[in-house]
């Protein structure tokens with residue numbers, strides 16, 4: 001079946017509540033919803049998600065203007081050939097990996113619907129039935145962070161991820177108070193989002209945090225400080241999880257060769273799609289490294305794509321992933337709910353991504 005049309009609809013998705021990390025505060029997300037149709041009228045859905053620089057709307061425009069026509073007439077199932085073409089169009093631009101991911105996801109959704117198979121079956125089949133998810137704690141007042149931690153534990157999350165990096169003393173206080181307020185078996189992770197300036201500062205903070213039970217430290221230093229990250233990995237007790245350092249397979253290769261990571265945080269978006277993300281998992285496996293899944297935060301279409309990958313990948317870490325971006329949004333463009341219960345995300349066995357577009361809602365959330 002051939003591609004008849006490719007359209008990206010720019011949408012603005014409102015958050016329930018503004019969320020802060022060391023890079024900024026977010027009250028809405030500007031994403032793009034990719035719709036690829038065949039001549040029979042069947043469609044596949046993808047999402048272009050970008051947290052920074054005002055979101056993905058400029059990328060949506062570029063795809064509609066410069067990419068869409070080039071895809072029309074191609075066989076839907078020729079993912080490798082289409083991927084190669086998109087790689088040529090994405091040369092020198094990490095931003096366009098996000099566009100490639102949105103398009104490739106829509107193709108997988110379409111192929112799933114055509115074959116009546118869930119996408120994880122197209123990626124190698126089921127390695128697990130559910131994905132452990134982190135409970136999120138954003139930067140806020142100390143009282144609010146402790147309250148949120150208790151709330152997340154009561155919701156069933158087994159692992160909490162605390163954003164840090166704006167105020168070292170306050171971060172340490174927050175971790176101490178959270179640790180004292182929740183049961184011991186609940187694991188703590190921090191995400192500095194590159195905020196710490198030197199390996200000396202990072203080591204001091206990691207050592208103190210480890211004493212309060214922080215077992216994973218996500219992206220303590222800037223993305224390109226691989227020598228320093230490798231040193232931290234060798235000289236601290238916590239596991240080093242790299243996020244901003246890893247977009248695509250080339251980044252992952254550099255991190256793995258440098259021995260800079262205990263775990264890699266993989267995004268379908270940043271890797272240029274499901275195949276790009278799968279390649280990172282497979283490369284990491286050669287180094288005996290497990291991966292977790294990140295969140296841009298994608299809404300339900302993008303989150304479903306990440307979840308489908310997570311169900312399939314053998315070396316998805318037993319430590320929790322972040323496939324919970326969709327929980328941030330007050331409104332979304334699909335009919336189906338995604339459910340996190342007792343700290344785990346499960347997805348349906350329905351064809352494709354398992355979500356279908358609510359075109360009324362899409363119209364409502366679309367922006368010019």
Ligand SMILES: [Mg+2]
Pocket residue numbers: 191193218219243244
């Ligand atoms: Mg992160």
